[in-house]
Amino acid sequence: MNTDTKRYGGRGRAREVLPAAVRGLVLALVVLPFSTLFLVLALVSLGLIPIGLGLVTTPWVLTGVRTLADTRRRLADEWCGVRIPAVYRPLPESGNPWARTAGMLGDPQTWRDLRWLAVDITAGFVTALLPAVLLFYPLEGFAVAAGLWRPLSSYGGYWYGFVHVTDQTSALGAGALAAALLLLTPYAPRLLTAHFRLTASILGPSQGELAxxxxxxxxxxxxxxxxxxxxxxxxxxxxxxxxxxxxxxxxxxxxxxxxxxxxxxxxxxxxxxxxxxxxxxxxxxxxxxxxxxHPPVLAERGVGDAVRALALRLPLPAEVNVDLAGRADAPVESAAYFAVSEVLTNAVKHSGADRIWVDLHHAEGMLRVTVTDNGKGGATVGAGSGLAGVERRLGTFDGVLAVSSPAGGPTLVTLEIPCVLS
CATH class of the missing domain: 1.10.287 (Helix Hairpins)
Known part of the structure; x- marks a missing residue:
């Protein structure tokens, strides 16, 4: 028995119909218009990229799209228990607008977000509005049958659904149609769930990507x-x-x-x-x-202090900023420490930099480390390179490595590992 059957039992429960109708109405009339706005802004911003203006506006617009998509994911989980994973790739935190624009446009999730906007203002609007229609539209039919048809008849009659109301008999037909619609109202929660399942089918990763x-x-x-x-x-x-x-x-x-x-x-x-x-x-x-x-300082004081100790042994000045409210699991800390060690070793040996910055913080369920140097750039994640080894090490924990290193520098290496802090 699936979740919907257990929850609604084929007929639904009266106490769930009104919340589903109100939530669907809120989505259709309040939330969905933002989808139209951001779709238009995204299309205009992408069209401005060839003349350079879009390089500045696109990251801001796509960030707004991501916020809107994340809001819908949260509502899907809270209202109907539909979980929609977000699989955005990490973005460079440098101020280079081209790097952020290229990073966002190179992320498959960005294009899923844009496709979702187009679906959301069409089929999404209909599936969100249907729960409210099933509950509130019958009330209008009963009002027509009770006599509201009389003032409306002076305008050539009134259409209620497919019933043309011109007299009391046809008004009773509208009432019968309203009663039939009212019998379907227990399925309003299912229709709202269908809206979020439609959202999940567009926003969620495809089977090919999961494979x-x-x-x-x-x-x-x-x-x-x-x-x-x-x-x-x-x-x-x-x-x-x-x-x-x-x-x-x-x-x-x-x-x-x-x-x-x-x-x-x-x-x-x-x-x-x-x-x-x-x-x-x-x-x-x-x-x-x-x-x-396994460095003793890593076991005793955590990855933040271990990286600070590592930076003190470097032949270059290194500034380390740590913002961690707790400690990750030992294997995660070890992977992060040795990954940072390899990145710093590469920077010292190959970048030609005279200064290095390291930032460690935890946000959105991710331990995120960025290593920046002011060297000559040109770093790549290629076979046989130290960064390829770092990528394999992080991959063991479902972590990712992102490198932004244009010719002339600077080089920004971002490491992310999913984890929780104790």
Missing amino acids: ERVRVLTETRRDAVDTSAAELRRIERDLHDGAQARLVAMGMDLGTIEMLLDKDPEKARQLLARTRQSSVDALAELRDLVRGI
């Missing part, structure tokens, strides 16, 4: 498994060639020292000093290895 998303997630999960296996092999190799080798050498030196204590104390002291230095080196290697696996 592509599943494919990408499958690949990123496989990449995560391969990366984990490679990381384990690296740790094993580092332990074998580094700290383990030093500890073996220290054991041998200590054995030699035992034999030389009585025969050659001076030589024993020299070996003891060398062994002490080997222990210091082994401890340093182990600390570096542990820091590479």
Whole structure:
């Protein structure tokens, strides 16, 4: 049994009819006119792009369209329990109007929003108005049957639906039609749900896009498994060639020292000093290895302070701004930290920048990190690049990476990971 059947039981409930009719009327007469306004503004703004003016107006207009679409998503969920996912891509936060316009127009969800506006002012208007028609139009039919037809007859009669009212008999026919319509009013809530399901069919991602998303997630999960296996092999190799080798050498030196204590104390002291230095080196290697696996500051104080500590070790001045009201899950923090580390390493090595800015904040269920540098630009997410590895790392958590790096700079790298803060 589906949700509609359970909720309305085939006939509906009287207490749900009036709210559905009022909400449909509000949508048709108050909310839907905004769809017309924004569709006209969007078409005009897109038409002005070739002359440059549209580059400035389009981001503002499309932001308004997104706000309108998000409002309809919220109403669909609150009024009828219809959930419509929003899958907007992250936008560059730079002040470059061309970058924001190109980012919005390159987002498939933007074009779904515009198609929805066109449907909303046609079929959407009808499906929103029908619940109110089923409830309020019969009242007019009863009024006509009760005598309202008389003052109307002086104007050549009156049409109620398909009934031409010219006398009392035809007026009673209008009343009968009104009674028939009134029997359909329990289905008003279903009609309102149909309006939102129509909205969901346009605003929601297509099956092809969902299949592509599943494919990408499958690949990123496989990449995560391969990366984990490679990381384990690296740790094993580092332990074998580094700290383990030093500890073996220290054991041998200590054995030699035992034999030389009585025969050659001076030589024993020299070996003891060398062994002490080997222990210091082994401890340093182990600390570096542990820091590479999971930095202690990340575990103790969270990703914000871990990124601050990372920025202090950079050879370039870096300004870090953190606005986080809590902590994400440890795997998410780890992914964000190492992704930022890779982005900063790329900036230091390849950008030619003399300053870096890092911003971390949480909004709309997303941990969002932006890294900006004033270098020469030209960064791309290509095969074999560090940014491609970052993209695969984020993909494991259904995160995304966006890069805006025009020639001459600046470069803006945005990372987003869905999460909640504790």
